[in-house]
Amino acid sequence: MDVNVKYKVNNQGAHRFTMWLFIVTICMVFAGFTSAFLVRKGAGGAWTPFDIPGIFKVSTLLILLSSVFLQVAHIANKKRHKLMTSIGLFFTLILGILFCYFQIQGWEQLTDMGIYLSFNPNPAGPFFFVITFIHALHVASGILFLAIAFIHSIIVLRKSNKMETHLEEDNIQKGMLTIRTDLLLLFWHFLGFLWVYLYFFLNFNLK
Amino acid sequence: MQTTTVTEPHVKEHSQAAHADAHHHTETFISKYIFSLDHKTIGKQFLFLGMAWAVIGGLMSVVFRIQLGWPDETFPWLEKIFAAWFTDGKLNPEAYYSLVTMHGTIMVFFVLTASLSGTFANILIPLQIGARDMASPLMNAISFWLFFLASVVMFSSIFLPTGAASAGWTIYPPLSALPQASPGSGMGMTMWLIAMVIFIGSTLVGGLNYVSTVLNLRTRGMSMFRMPLTVWALFFTAIIGILSFPVLVSCCVLLIFDRGLGTSFYLSNIVIGGKALPFAGGSPILFQHLFWFLGHPEVYIVILPAMGMVSEILAVHSRKPIFGYKAMIFSILGITVLGFIVWAHHMYVTGMNPFIGSIFVLFTLLIAIPSAVKVFNWLTTLWRGNIRVNPPSMFAVGFVSMFISGGLTGIWLGNATIDIQLHDTYFVVAHFHIVMGIAAFFGMFAGIYHWFPRMFGRMMNDTMAYIHFAITFIGAYLIFWPMHFLGLAGVPRRYYTFNEFAAFSQYATLNKVITIAAIVVFLGQLIFVVNFIYSIFKGRKSVQNPWEANTLEWTSPIEGVHGNWNGDLPEVHRWPYDYSRNPNSDVDFIPQNVPLTEEEKKDYVHH
Numbered sequence A: 001m002d003v004n005v006k007y008k009v010n011n012q013g014a015h016r017f018t019m020w021l022f023i024v025t026i027c028m029v030f031a032g033f034t035s036a037f038l039v040r041k042g043a044g045g046a047w048t049p050f051d052i053p054g055i056f057k058v059s060t061l062l063i064l065l066s067s068v069f070l071q072v073a074h075i076a077n078k079k080r081h082k083l084m085t086s087i088g089l090f091f092t093l094i095l096g097i098l099f100c101y102f103q104i105q106g107w108e109q110l111t112d113m114g115i116y117l118s119f120n121p122n123p124a125g126p127f128f129f130v131i132t133f134i135h136a137l138h139v140a141s142g143i144l145f146l147a148i149a150f151i152h153s154i155i156v157l158r159k160s161n162k163m164e165t166h167l168e169e170d171n172i173q174k175g176m177l178t179i180r181t182d183l184l185l186l187f188w189h190f191l192g193f194l195w196v197y198l199y200f201f202l203n204f205n206l207k
Numbered sequence B: 001m002q003t004t005t006v007t008e009p010h011v012k013e014h015s016q017a018a019h020a021d022a023h024h025h026t027e028t029f030i031s032k033y034i035f036s037l038d039h040k041t042i043g044k045q046f047l048f049l050g051m052a053w054a055v056i057g058g059l060m061s062v063v064f065r066i067q068l069g070w071p072d073e074t075f076p077w078l079e080k081i082f083a084a085w086f087t088d089g090k091l092n093p094e095a096y097y098s099l100v101t102m103h104g105t106i107m108v109f110f111v112l113t114a115s116l117s118g119t120f121a122n123i124l125i126p127l128q129i130g131a132r133d134m135a136s137p138l139m140n141a142i143s144f145w146l147f148f149l150a151s152v153v154m155f156s157s158i159f160l161p162t163g164a165a166s167a168g169w170t171i172y173p174p175l176s177a178l179p180q181a182s183p184g185s186g187m188g189m190t191m192w193l194i195a196m197v198i199f200i201g202s203t204l205v206g207g208l209n210y211v212s213t214v215l216n217l218r219t220r221g222m223s224m225f226r227m228p229l230t231v232w233a234l235f236f237t238a239i240i241g242i243l244s245f246p247v248l249v250s251c252c253v254l255l256i257f258d259r260g261l262g263t264s265f266y267l268s269n270i271v272i273g274g275k276a277l278p279f280a281g282g283s284p285i286l287f288q289h290l291f292w293f294l295g296h297p298e299v300y301i302v303i304l305p306a307m308g309m310v311s312e313i314l315a316v317h318s319r320k321p322i323f324g325y326k327a328m329i330f331s332i333l334g335i336t337v338l339g340f341i342v343w344a345h346h347m348y349v350t351g352m353n354p355f356i357g358s359i360f361v362l363f364t365l366l367i368a369i370p371s372a373v374k375v376f377n378w379l380t381t382l383w384r385g386n387i388r389v390n391p392p393s394m395f396a397v398g399f400v401s402m403f404i405s406g407g408l409t410g411i412w413l414g415n416a417t418i419d420i421q422l423h424d425t426y427f428v429v430a431h432f433h434i435v436m437g438i439a440a441f442f443g444m445f446a447g448i449y450h451w452f453p454r455m456f457g458r459m460m461n462d463t464m465a466y467i468h469f470a471i472t473f474i475g476a477y478l479i480f481w482p483m484h485f486l487g488l489a490g491v492p493r494r495y496y497t498f499n500e501f502a503a504f505s506q507y508a509t510l511n512k513v514i515t516i517a518a519i520v521v522f523l524g525q526l527i528f529v530v531n532f533i534y535s536i537f538k539g540r541k542s543v544q545n546p547w548e549a550n551t552l553e554w555t556s557p558i559e560g561v562h563g564n565w566n567g568d569l570p571e572v573h574r575w576p577y578d579y580s581r582n583p584n585s586d587v588d589f590i591p592q593n594v595p596l597t598e599e600e601k602k603d604y605v606h607h
Helices: A003-010 A012-042 A055-078 A082-112 A124-161 A167-206 B012-022 B029-034 B039-069 B076-081 B093-129 B137-157 B187-216 B229-260 B284-317 B325-339 B354-366 B368-382 B391-414 B416-422 B426-456 B462-488 B508-538 B598-603
Strands: none
Touching (some): A012 A124, A012 B187, A012 B229, A055 A124, A055 A167, A082 A167, B039 B426, B093 B187, B093 B284, B229 B284, B284 B391, B354 B368, B391 B462, B462 B508
């Protein structure tokens, strides 16, 4: 067994903990943004509230649905159901991409409504753009990791169909996939939760 | 797979088996020395790059100090070396501001954050807690290479025809937000921001790993309250970084949008050359809040590792248990918590509500309590100790001296009423250079002299080290002590020349003295660099445990092996400060991996 892989598999607890810490750092980034938002709003001066377009409701649903599929993939992987794992990951991936697409649609709708980013005398608009854009960037990085996990699951699926696969190597591959899905599960659920929080925060504070 | 790193702190059999596996892998030069995943190598990489940065940052300060010392002279020979910065033998004002900005950025972030934490967290955390490597060696390597990338970007910005960023290391808008503000606010500032965003990535990836390693990979018996104070300090440093650096990301992101995408988060009502800019409604004070929410914890990121190392070094070299082990830990915790709620003491002159200001005064002055606890404990550790005078202990004592001198002026500046008078004067410059610049450097030097044998298997030259110490200690006070008086007289910082001000130009001689001292101190550091490089190759070979210390890093083979220990990981039976425990014994130290004797078991109250 490759020592490096063995090292990683043995260190699973540490990896999950590190992911939690990473989540804390992202929380701090958005704590920074949202407090800047509140400070700027509270300081008075130009600040025109607006209604968030309904399309953002659709993206909220999409990202929540994607979390459900990732949970399915996770449970399937635990029960060693390889096909279901791949299917779950696939739908999570598609829904994640759709989420980003709908966010872009939402930004375009906002621009059409006259709420734009550059040289907008109303700072509420730019704040909305920056906060949602940075969140979408995080989702995009999540999509990248989802894609890697998905490809990995396909490899595991195909290898297990061949008889000659070395049993030990198969176990390593499964172990690695479990780490990937475990870490993704945390990260992706967090991004979904973060979006729901941001959605309510912005909705509430832009009224 | 180039590494052979394996770990499994709680299952001995596995680690042994896996380690036997490890030797099957051959290593190339590149995988061993360049893209290494071994924490010991990565620590050295951080150290080398940090030293290069320190020399560059120091040299910059010498160049602008020459301008301040002799504002009327011309220096054609300097122009030959730094042609781009000089016209007719005189330093350009724009270049002066770029140099001041880069000196601050390099010293605060690249040397005292990345290199200090990076070097010692890497070398000490796994070795002192008994782990085979970091929780994620790959992330560890990524942390260094991101730092390297940030360094490349920051370094190349110095050579831009328009000059490097010049808005001060705090990059306050609108200077930093408007490319029209100064030549350095164009491409120089853009590259500064790119470099810093990469740099923050490096710090975060590293910090996540350090915290995770400390909490997950301690060897058997190494409970939290048996950890050396170095590990505690590096652990809290990483936590501060994790909580504060992300806010600098938010701060920089909003600035990047203001610079490139026409938003007005920090900009409002700006008229340049009679023409109003289309920015409206922003607030530069908002930037200061976000910046200092990082910026203040940042000074503890700089000083805590030095504090941790000094605690360890003083205990080892005075052959006494550290005084108040738990008090040391809880004072670090106190500093960590309080450090997050005092940021607005950098902003007393922003028109802040005096009531809010007084709350920040209160919190700021409260930090004096844990700081004083630490100073008291260092002094009482030394008190009646069997002190061994050698370079690490000299620098550790020097650290305590600097920390007291600089800390006392902190109490002045923490008071809003005094700060309003002294704000942006040389008093502030003197305060923060002594308390977080020189003190942190002393801690770093103490650490390098102490752990050099652990890193390179050889000892550094003592004579050169003592000369280095004398020059640095006396020279640092000569540079910064007079600055307090300049500041009290109201001399403002960051000015290019004081010729036009009758009130300030009378201090021209004092400024010359400071500059001469700065040049001597800079040259003194070159002695250290020579000693360092010479000793790597030609230094006296070190024995396994040259300082007769208790911590686990001295039980790992001094030549450095992959996985840190051949065979099993050591098991810990006692705290790390059992010095001079048994007066009847010839040996005055008992390493952490020595089991308790029957007699000790009866009366061993510590941990």
